[in-house]
Amino acid sequence: MEHLAWMAWTWQTGAFFALVAGLLALLTTLAVNRPEIARPGILGITTTRGDRLFITLLGSAFIHLAWLGLVGPELEIASGLALLYAAAVFRWV
Known part of the structure; x- marks a missing residue:
């Protein structure tokens, strides 16, 4: 993460964004395999x-x-x- 040092990232910040990305991927997979009903x-x-x-x-x-x-x-x-x-x-x- 040296190239991101100017952003003062911590591992917690990286984990949060990875979690959000994972949730978005999960929701996309669910929407494709099990179309949702509002x-x-x-x-x-x-x-x-x-x-x-x-x-x-x-x-x-x-x-x-x-x-x-x-x-x-x-x-x-x-x-x-x-x-x-x-x-x-x-x-x-």
């Missing part, structure tokens, strides 16, 4: 898997930013909350 959730809007992934990533970013601002840099609990949030979004939204 479904309405508790928000009253019709969402697909990709929509729910976007809502999850956006909400998780807000959870982590709020945690950093209100509590501090220990993000383990915030990550746990974000995983619970992701499960709820994919189940009910």
Whole structure:
């Protein structure tokens, strides 16, 4: 990762982007093999898997930013909350 040193990347940042890329590849594979049906959730809007992934990533970013601002840099609990949030979004939204 020497050629990316100007970006101040850490292994955690690289792992996050690899995870997002993996999720996008998984969603693409699922869409090809098992075409999705958009479904309405508790928000009253019709969402697909990709929509729910976007809502999850956006909400998780807000959870982590709020945690950093209100509590501090220990993000383990915030990550746990974000995983619970992701499960709820994919189940009910």
